[in-house]
Amino acid sequence: MVKGKKKWLLGSTALFCALTVAMAGCSSGSGGTKTAEPGTDTTTTTTTTTGNTDSSGEGTAKTKTTISITYRDDGIGEKGTFYKWLKELSESYPNKDVEIKPTPIQASEGDYFAKVALALKSKDTAPDIVTEDTFILNSDASAGYLEPLDDKVKAWEDWTNGSFIEAMKKGVTASDGKVYGVPYNTDSRGLWYNKEIFKQAGLPEDWQPKTWDDVLNAARTIKEKTKDVVPIWMNMGKATGEATSMQTYEMLLYGTGERLYDNDTSKWIIKSQGIIDALTFIQTVNKEKLGPPLSKVLNGQAGNTASREYLPKGKLAISLDGSWITGNYFDTGAAPWPEYKDVLGFAPMPTSKGQDPGSITLAGGWALSIPSNAQHKDEAWDFIKYALNKDNTKKLVIASGNITVRADVAKDPEYTAQPFNGIATEYLQHAEFRPAQDKYPEVSTQIQTMVESVATGTSPADAAKKYAQDVTRIVGEDHIVEK
Incomplete structure (x- = not known):
């Protein structure tokens, strides 16, 4: 044998x-x-x-x-x-x-x-x-x-x-x-942050942002008071695929109270204020240079760069990411970091203006x-x-x-x-949760294109308009709705 x-x-x-x-x-x-x-x-x-x-x-x-x-x-x-x-x-x-x-x-x-x-x-x-x-x-x-x-x-x-x-x-x-299938894991998403960098910038080590403005203001403070530190990292490229759709865009969109898909009408939402608000947040991060260089964030390994390099080396203050990243820091992980338990905090991602339920997460x-x-x-x-x-x-x-x-x-x-x-x-x-619809993967690809276009300079309005056209083409005019 x-x-x-x-x-x-x-x-x-x-x-x-x-x-x-x-x-x-x-x-x-x-x-x-x-x-x-x-x-x-x-x-x-x-x-x-x-x-x-x-x-x-x-x-x-x-x-x-x-x-x-x-x-x-x-x-x-x-x-x-x-x-x-x-x-x-x-x-x-x-x-x-x-x-x-x-x-x-x-x-x-x-x-x-x-x-x-x-x-x-x-x-x-x-x-x-x-x-x-x-x-x-x-x-x-x-x-x-x-x-x-x-x-x-x-x-x-x-x-x-x-x-x-x-x-x-x-x-x-x-x-x-x-x-x-038989599931073997699930996850949640939130804001990982470096307590040592927060302390250096005069921010609370027990950080609990209540609105998107709280998140952006913390990033602005870090940019002003620290050197060689990326204030906030979110996936923004087509190369990072579903991580861009789910961890970035949908975390923002759902935080406005809007959704991708209207279950009541069984239609895809192609136009809403929530779409514009989510894209505007992404625009602000890039316009004010609160995020990493585009050469880093548009790379297919952007997520690994943030979690395995920038966070452990004290080069990143805030990362909108998933609960699983700590697996990198175990002795057997890709980037062993014994101190992560004491250095990192994990704050909830707030809703846009602090409206109920106060925070949001996407589970996969x-x-x-x-x-x-x-x-x-x-x-x-x-x-x-x-x-x-x-x-x-x-x-x-x-x-x-x-x-x-x-x-x-x-x-x-x-x-x-x-x-x-x-x-x-x-x-x-x-x-x-993401819509349990067979067209979702195709819609998600358009989300990634839309987010990357905003990250590289397209206005939220123009990017949203192109998204609406592309999703309509994918699902058909009978399956779309505007809010």
């Missing part, structure tokens, strides 16, 4: 070659992990088992099933939390007739979704398990790329006995009412799904149940700094002892 470590080495040797002409070549992660083509070589393999011989004295052949798992590698390879977690699971997985093969895609967030969609279209390239951001899950399900899991989850005790937080199941339920998360074109669906499901049981889920969310979707993990002392977990979970009380 092949042991777990040998099994892992066999599983992680394939290269991920380009899925598109623009990416014609192979790439490897900075940590040495090489990305494998999703879904390829997932047929059964044959391993000779010593100790069992037939009458001729030769070893008998043992058939193994290879389960490929595709996820996003943001450039740190074997140092990545998800990679390490998969490696541990591959070694501890009880079914030794199954090999676990990681097939990471090294890409920016936006490129990852495009490459996954391309891979899911064919049985030749679809993996057995794919990590799905819950915002894209409905679109992939509507396209027929994902396998419904209703029968499987109904027969899984963990799903039916209250172990999973009921509200988190909505993120993996598509518009047809079917379940297409990721799930494990089985593609419709997967070759080993039953074996994939068995592994998902093992990977996302209480103990293994707890290991992943603690190591990554995410919020758990399991109620039993949420009560676990090891989980509750993690810095910022309590406050990040508290912010979910006022959480909003």
Whole structure:
């Protein structure tokens, strides 16, 4: 029998070659992990088992099933939390007739979704398990790329006995009412800030902004009273994909009281004062040079630059970002920073003028799904149940700094002892979610274009007008509304 470590080495040797002409070549992660083509070589393999011989004295052949798992590698390879977690699971997985093969895609967030969609279209390239951001899950399900899991989850005790937080199941339920994945984390968003920089600028270390003006005024004070410090960082480029849509624009838009989609009329909102107000905030940050240089913020690695470089090095005062960034600062993280617990604060993002509910957050998360074109669906499901049981889920969310979707993990002392977990979970009380509409990913792309255009000098009014035209083209005139 092949042991777990040998099994892992066999599983992680394939290269991920380009899925598109623009990416014609192979790439490897900075940590040495090489990305494998999703879904390829997932047929059964044959391993000779010593100790069992037939009458001729030769070893008998043992058939193994290879389960490929595709996820996003943001450039740190074997140092990545998800990679390490998969490696541990591959070694501890009880079914030794199954090999676990990681097939990471090294890409920016936006490129990852495009490459996954391309891979899911064919049985030749679809993996057995794919990590799905819950915002894209409905679109992939509507396209027929994902396998419904209703029968499987109904027969899984963990799903039916209250172990999973009921509200988190909505993120993996598509518009047809079917379940297409098992969530493994969620998150909230807010304002990370450096207490030492705030103290230096004469600002309160227990910062609790009540309005957008409070946020902007704090940034202005920092610009005036400190040197070589970026006052505030928000994702503003197309290259940072959904991080720009969700962490920046939607956090602002929802803070005005407006929404992207009107549930009452089932129409997309293409014109509102909230849109202009959100874009004006972005314009102000750039016009007053309160943010980082555009060369930094329009880069696909902007989020990592802020969280892994500028914050730990004391070069950034305020960052509008997600609860998960602390995972970078663990001893096993991408940017170890033991002092983060004492240096950082995590303030709620206020509503625009302090109106109810006072603060806002957007909640997202990721799930494990089985593609419709997967070759080993039953074996994939068995592994998902093992990977996302209480103990293994707890290991992943603690190591990554995410919020758990399991109620039993949420009560676990090891989980509750993690810095910022309590406050990040508290912010979910006022959480909003992205529209569960199959057109959302296309609308989100237009949001990113709109935000970047404002960041680079286009007026909010002109950018909003172009956005309205583009969204109308995508969803149709019968599915839009003006406020």
